[in-house]
Amino acid sequence: MTAQWLTWDEAADGMLALRRRVFVDEMSWPEKRIHRDRDPDGLHLCAMSGGEIVAAISAYVYEPGAPELAALELSRVEGPSVGIGMRVELPEYRGQLLTAEIGTSMLRQISESLLPSRFFVYVHADTLLHLVDRYARRNFSYHAQVGSGADTVVVMKVEGEEELERFYLQHRDLTRKYSAAGGIPVPSLVRFLAENKRADLLAVTGLGAENHYLRQLRLETEAPRLASQGQVMLAEQRQRLSMTPFPPAPASLLDIGSGPGDYLAAVAGEAPFAGYQVRGVEPAAELLTRARAAYPELDFREGSAYATDEPESSHDVITANFVFVHLRSPDLALLEMRRILRPGGLLYVVDVNDATFTGPEVVRRMMQTYNQAYAGDRLILNDLPKRAQEFGFELVRQFSTTVRDGGGARPVFGEDEIRLGKADAWSLLSFVRTQPGCAEIFEEAQQHYFATECQISLNIETHVYRLRTDTA
Structure with missing residues (x-):
C-alpha cells in the first residue's frame, strides 16, 4: 500500500470511479454529488494498491471572499480557507481506516505548508450526519446548517489562532503514532506543489x-x-x-x-x-x-x-x-x-x-x-x-x-x-x-x-x- 498526491488530470478517472462505486451505487447519491467544481484545482491524496486508487480524500483551497464560503455562511478570514471533502474508500478496505490515516497526514501537511486561516468540512444531513461526531473528535466545531431538503448540509470548522494550533499539534501527534505503527508513508505536499507549479500556495511569508x-x-x-x-x-x-x-x-x-x-x-x-x-x-x-x-x-x-x-x-x-x-x-x-x-x-x-x-x-x-x-x-x-x-x-x-x-x-x-x-x-x-x-x-x-x-x-x-x- 502506498500513498500519492495526484493532480486531477492524473486521478480523475480513478477517483470518479471510486466515488461512483461508493456514493452512487452503495449510498444512492445522485450523480451530480460526486463532482466538485474545484476538483481540477483540488489537492488529492490517494491510497494505492496495485496501481488502483482504493481510498482518497481531497482538499480545496479558497481565497478570502470566495463565493462558496459565503454560501456556507462562513465569514471572511484573512488567509486561505481549506475545505476537506470527498473522503471515500472501497468497502473491502474500510477496516484498515485508510482515509483516517492519509487524511491525518493531509491535515498536518496542509497546516505546515499552507498555514490556512480556517479548515472546514460539510456533511450531507440525509446520509452522513453520523460523521458530525467523528469530526468533532478531530476538533472541528459545529458552525451552521445550510440548505434545505436533500441538499441540507452541516458545516463544521476549525478557526482562530489557538484552535488551529491545537488542531495542528493533534494531527502531528497522530501522524507520529501512525508512523510508529508502520503506517502508510505519505510523500511531501511541498514537493508535490513545487513540481506541479503551484508553489504560490505555500505560505512562505507567513511561515517566515x-x-x-x-x-x-x-x-x-x-x-x-x-x-x-x-x-x-x-x-x-x-x-x-x-x-x-x-x-x-x-x-x-x-x-x-x-x-x-x-x-x-x-x-x-x-x-x-x-x-x-x-x-x-x-x-x-x-x-x-x-x-x-x-x-x-x-x-x-x-x-x-x-x-x-x-x-x-x-x-x-x-x-x-x-x-x-x-x-x-x-x-x-x-x-x-x-x-x-x-x-x-x-x-x-x-x-x-x-x-x-x-x-x-x-x-x-x-x-x-x-x-x-x-x-x-x-x-x-x-x-x-x-x-x-x-x-x-x-x-x-x-x-x-x-x-x-x-x-x-x-x-x-x-x-x-x-x-x-x-x-x-x-x-x-x-x-x-x-x-x-x-x-x-x-x-x-x-x-x-x-x-x-x-x-x-x-x-x-x-x-x-x-x-x-x-x-x-
Whole structure:
C-alpha cells in the first residue's frame, strides 16, 4: 500500500470511479454529488494498491471572499480557507481506516505548508450526519446548517489562532503514532506543489514571520547563553568538520539562522573553510543587529530558512545549526536549500534529538509535555533523512554526541561525549519553562533533579547531506 498526491488530470478517472462505486451505487447519491467544481484545482491524496486508487480524500483551497464560503455562511478570514471533502474508500478496505490515516497526514501537511486561516468540512444531513461526531473528535466545531431538503448540509470548522494550533499539534501527534505503527508513508505536499507549479500556495511569508524559538525567550538572557553554547559546540564540532568532505576553496558557505553570529564567526576561522566566502542569514531583527555589530567583517543578511533571498545555485555549503527543530515546515526549508545549493554541494545540519533523551520519569514527562505543545519539532532528526531524500539530498555522514551530566565546573570532552556539571546540564532544558502550560511540570522536574542523584542525557546529532548532481 502506498500513498500519492495526484493532480486531477492524473486521478480523475480513478477517483470518479471510486466515488461512483461508493456514493452512487452503495449510498444512492445522485450523480451530480460526486463532482466538485474545484476538483481540477483540488489537492488529492490517494491510497494505492496495485496501481488502483482504493481510498482518497481531497482538499480545496479558497481565497478570502470566495463565493462558496459565503454560501456556507462562513465569514471572511484573512488567509486561505481549506475545505476537506470527498473522503471515500472501497468497502473491502474500510477496516484498515485508510482515509483516517492519509487524511491525518493531509491535515498536518496542509497546516505546515499552507498555514490556512480556517479548515472546514460539510456533511450531507440525509446520509452522513453520523460523521458530525467523528469530526468533532478531530476538533472541528459545529458552525451552521445550510440548505434545505436533500441538499441540507452541516458545516463544521476549525478557526482562530489557538484552535488551529491545537488542531495542528493533534494531527502531528497522530501522524507520529501512525508512523510508529508502520503506517502508510505519505510523500511531501511541498514537493508535490513545487513540481506541479503551484508553489504560490505555500505560505512562505507567513511561515517566515513565525519565530517559535524566540517567541517565549528574552534576548538579553538568550544571547549570552547562545555565546556559551557556541564555545562548547565548536569544541565538539572540530573533529566532525575535519572528517567532512567539504568542497575545496574557493567556495561559498551560507549559514541559515546565524543568531547573534558568535558561532558562525568561530566556525569561519576553522581550517576546512579557509578561503571560503562566508555569509549568514537571520530572520530576527534584534539578533541580526547584534551579529552585524559584533562581527562587521562578516556578511549577515536578513532571511529565513524558507526564504533566504539568495540566488539559485549560489552556494557550495549550507550550514543549519539548531534550526530544524524550530521549524514548522522542514520540507519548505529543504525546498529552499535545494534551490540555493549547487548540485554536489553539502548541507551540514547540527541539532538536538529529543528522541534520545534519557532521565527519570518526571523529567521525561516534562520533555514529552513540551514536545507535544511546541510548534517546532524536536524529533525532526528521526525523519530528516527520509524528508531530505525527497528533495534530492543523500545522507553521506552522520555523527552523534551524547551530552550528559556528571562533569565539573568546565565541560569534559570524551569520544562522542560531553560531560557537564549538574547545573549546566539542567540549563540546557531551561527553555521548557517558557512554553505555556509547562511551568508546573518544569518546577516538579527541576526539584526532583536537584534533590536526587539521577542523571540526564541528550544526543546532539550532525547530519551531512549531499545534493545529488541529477537534481533538477
